[in-house]
Amino acid sequence: MKFLIISYSQNLETSNSFYIQLLLSYDDTVITYDLEGLLMFDVVVIGAGPTGASAALFTAKAGKKTLVIDNDKSVTKRAWIENHYGVLEISGPDLIENGKKQASKFGAEMVKATVANVSKTDNGFKVETDQSEYEAKHVIIATGMMADLAEKIGLTTKPGTEPRIKTIIDVDAAGKTNIEGIWAAGTIAGVSMHTIITAGDGAKVAINVISEMNGERYVDHDILKA
Numbered sequence: 001m002k003f004l005i006i007s008y009s010q011n012l013e014t015s016n017s018f019y020i021q022l023l024l025s026y027d028d029t030v031i032t033y034d035l036e037g038l039l040m041f042d043v044v045v046i047g048a049g050p051t052g053a054s055a056a057l058f059t060a061k062a063g064k065k066t067l068v069i070d071n072d073k074s075v076t077k078r079a080w081i082e083n084h085y086g087v088l089e090i091s092g093p094d095l096i097e098n099g100k101k102q103a104s105k106f107g108a109e110m111v112k113a114t115v116a117n118v119s120k121t122d123n124g125f126k127v128e129t130d131q132s133e134y135e136a137k138h139v140i141i142a143t144g145m146m147a148d149l150a151e152k153i154g155l156t157t158k159p160g161t162e163p164r165i166k167t168i169i170d171v172d173a174a175g176k177t178n179i180e181g182i183w184a185a186g187t188i189a190g191v192s193m194h195t196i197i198t199a200g201d202g203a204k205v206a207i208n209v210i211s212e213m214n215g216e217r218y219v220d221h222d223i224l225k226a
């Protein structure tokens with residue numbers, strides 16, 4: 001008996017699906033098997049503003065298979081920023097682009113789409129967008145001032161306490177929501193609406209997700225080359 005993998009393909013743009021064709025032959029009999037499925041991400045981050053991109057930078061740099069889904073409506077695009085520690089001055093659009101580049105540099109995949117639903121599956125979560133669907137072990141919600149998705153998927157929310165923030169997701173100190181495996185960070189998690197703080201909160205929650213996946217506290221330090 002012999003078997004052969006005829007073809008393997010993966011399509012990220014449409015549905016992140018994989019397709020395998022197997023051929024089984026014994027004596028004069030030949031059977032082909034077609035296998036299709038969704039590839040599992042370790043972490044899907046919803047939102048690519050300072051919070052989401054910062055979280056994805058840490059999870060991707062930690063070797064976690066990371067996908068960022070964003071529909072390009074960040075309020076940060078209207079900002080001119082002179083109070084982000086370590087950056088003399090930068091426009092909001094440039095800060096966002098830099099953040100996406102940093103996360104992509106370490107392998108985070110980016111998809112421009114609107115997430116419409118997140119539902120529990122046996123292996124984790126199904127994340128549905130207006131174009132396709134993906135699977136994830138952990139989901140980080142970083143949707144800024146937009147709480148509609150959180151309310152739709154059954155996350156516990158409460159009134160915001162920061163100026164102009166109507167609704168936030170109720171999280172614990174680690175960034176965990178009422179649904180195990182779904183985390184929230186940044187403006188939508190109620191932190192002060194400043195890029196250094198929202199980016200910092202995205203990083204904090206990412207480190208908590210990585211640490212939970214690794215079963216020990218995670219640290220990401222690079223050393224200056226001599």
Ligand SMILES: Cc1cc2nc3c(=O)[nH]c(=O)nc-3n(C[C@H](O)[C@H](O)[C@H](O)COP(=O)(O)OP(=O)(O)OC[C@H]3O[C@@H](n4cnc5c(N)ncnc54)[C@H](O)[C@@H]3O)c2cc1C
Nearest residue numbers: 047049051071073074075076079115144186187193194195
């Ligand atoms: C006019 C203005 C000036 C500002 N100036 C400063 C300043 O000088 N200094 C400072 O520190 N901060 C400033 N800020 C605040 C700063 O922009 C925010 O604090 C902050 O960084 C928000 O980050 P965030 O990632 O939480 O949200 P956002 O940057 O809003 O990112 C959220 C992302 O989630 C995406 N998203 C939401 N729902 C979905 C969905 N269902 N599917 C897919 N994607 C989704 C959105 O498209 C967006 O890209 C300013 C803000 C404004 C509006």
